[in-house]
Amino acid sequence: MNSIWILPASLLLDLGFGDPQGFPHPVRFIGKFARYMEKFTRKFIFSERFAGIITAFSVYSLSFILPWVIIKFSRYIHPFLGELASVFIIYTSIALKDLLDHSKDVYSALRENNLEKARLMVGKIVGRDTANLEEPEIVRAGLESVGESLVDGITAPLFFAALGGPCLAMLYRSINTLDSLFGYKNSAYLKFGWASAKIDDLANYIPARLTAPILCLSSAILGFYPLRSFKILIRDGKKHPSPNSGLCEAALAGALKIQLGGRNYYSGIPSEKPKLGDPDRKLTPNLILDANKIIFLTSIVSSVLFLGLGQATRLVSGAFF
Template identity: 35%
Template sequence: MDQLTAVFLVPVAAVLLDRFLGDPAGFPHPVRIIGKGLDLYESIVRRLGVNLRAAGWTAVVLFSGLAWFTVSTFTRISYLGPMLAVYFAYAGLALGCLMREAKKVTAFLDSGDLSGARRALSMLVSRETAELDESHIRRTLAETVSENLNDGFTAPLFYLALFGPGGMWAYKAVSTMDSMWGYRTDRFRDLGQGGALTDDLLAWIPARLTAFLLLFTGGRLGLNAAMAKSRFRADAVKMESPNAGWPMAATAWLLEGQMGGPTVYFGKVKEKPVLGPEGHPWTREMLRTLFALTRKTGTRTALVLIPALGLIRLLFFV
């Protein structure tokens, strides 16, 4: 595979496949393999009684290194390498799947099927959805779409464009670890520390890029980007996560809808910081605008990251 194909055409093909295919149901996915590996690793270290914090940091090195080595090895196979590179790059992006699943939730809401909307939403979030009313379903959906624009698209595309599919999947291994173990519960507080802190570090730049690209795109869509620019930073730093608040706060002020407030995790109510104008519920029209904003921001993100980081990759890493 020649350098220009590896650096530019593979990410472009991945973005297009993600946009139009999403994640086909039942199709084998590397994240599921990583998840099974993490489950097995957890059972082993708990059975051995080793220090869980040390085991968590060891897992960061082990799984990210294995992911990078495995993917890089497959993409160097003669003849099959370019196709496998496109597959791994495409499989690491999740914006198409996110938008498809989000629209399922709104379709249930539009038909008046709250139980269906709750079930569909539960596939996107870790919080409990069984008791959510329509207003809280819409708010939760807005939160997860805006946060996952970075987690599921900008951040993996950032590492794909800069380091290729191997680097992307090293990041995805850490991200998967954080999504599975990154909870401050008795079970995961120590084991998940390494993955959570590493994910925070790796997503720091992409999260801020996502926020500013949301603001830029929102201005082009006629949203109140001037107000959002002046207010979103103060809200972004309220979150426990150093990254999640940036795209969420930018979106909340662009669409003028409240995010945060009481949220149930694992049977306990957690008061999350309020982002955006307090007391402004999310409507069907606001969610439709959010979906358009998210898709257009994803497109602009690809147009910025692929050529800019691809050039850096050509100069320094290829």
């Protein structure tokens, strides 16, 4: 990715259009292809773990090669068309507008005192049971979702796009999609989804550790609580079962002086998640808007820093190779 304007243009396109309903999004294609490969490999490969590995690397390969072919063909027609294809591919790999819009839907429903609608809205962005949640738990679910999705849906794709261009961004999106589909520790996917979950953890390792301090910085710029954010990041960020998910959630909890985590229910079964942060403030709907401000600025600052990192990497590599 040689043109410095491609990454900012992709982010602006996402902020302007998000993921339009009915749009033939590449992520949906990745999901359908992954399900097809799952059926195929489970049928013909006896080992569940090996079937999962073959499925994962088939999806990863296609997700990298197909954008590469599209960009090469577009450049063959005209170089600028190749750059437009790059913008489009990166745009489809990030989801900042959708994340902000979905959380705003939860906020709006709570401000209308419509708990049923709020439960429905938050149920679209979390995997836990939401039918019986009261207002504070709905707020907590929404905040945990935006905190966790910050890396998966925004900064990690930007990181890989800045360092490796649109093909690497789409490869990352396929890694994250497969973890969402197969990364469950249940009888159906414990072995089959092993590779997908491990590779997702590896792919998110650096982006998560870059994003969390940027979130602390963004909270300072916006006038929240950056020192508390950094303190809770260090103290609680590694409590989460995932090596990456707890970092930004902890930093967000500290920035807002709240506590996230606790008991959730999945298909009626209770699950205790580690508590992140301190309960200095009550969980109220306005916190969703505060979190959105932090998420938005963190995304912008991350894109600038990652773009600079990508340019520096190319300059250094060009000097040696």
